[in-house]
Amino acid sequence: MMILFIACFGLGKAARAQLPVGNADKNNVPPTAQQALKAILSNGDVPLTSIPSCKSMGTTFEDRMLLDFLSGVIAFQTEPESQNSLEYTVKSFADEKGKLFWQCDLLLNFRAEAVGDSDITLASNGVKFLMPRGSKKLVRRSLMCTGTG
Numbered sequence: 001m002m003i004l005f006i007a008c009f010g011l012g013k014a015a016r017a018q019l020p021v022g023n024a025d026k027n028n029v030p031p032t033a034q035q036a037l038k039a040i041l042s043n044g045d046v047p048l049t050s051i052p053s054c055k056s057m058g059t060t061f062e063d064r065m066l067l068d069f070l071s072g073v074i075a076f077q078t079e080p081e082s083q084n085s086l087e088y089t090v091k092s093f094a095d096e097k098g099k100l101f102w103q104c105d106l107l108l109n110f111r112a113e114a115v116g117d118s119d120i121t122l123a124s125n126g127v128k129f130l131m132p133r134g135s136k137k138l139v140r141r142s143l144m145c146t147g148t149g
Contacts, residue, residue, distance in 0.1 A: 033088035054145035
């Protein structure tokens with residue numbers, strides 16, 4: 001059983017070296033992957049039907065809440081003979097009024113080859129959301145489900 005699990009929990013050395021130190025403005029420090037995961041899992045009670053891009057998402061027909069969807073996608077990471085990864089990206093975002101946010105994108109990639117066959121299954125599912133600058137809570141109305149398979 002080979003499982004490749006890549007996650008950027010925090011920032012790399014180069015990114016950390018550029019962060020302000022001491023009493024610096026916390027609004028300029030993006031949330032780490034761990035903080036983003038905590039924020040999204042803390043909002044697992046959001047119904048999938050309340051998010052337009054999530055209405056048809058789910059790993060089973062019983063998935064009703066965001067946590068159902070996320071736990072199903074994370075469970076794919078345990079599939080034997082697969083190569084999976086977790087990607088996290090964060091970038092600055094300003095809304096139409098100029099308010100600043102962090103746009104977080106968590107993407108779980110699944111890649112599996114059939115044993116003795118050349119068939120390859122590729123899929124990516126995840127969530128995208130905004131976190132206000134200086135806060136570690138997400139904006140529920142910004143939630144989007146993303147996926148390719």
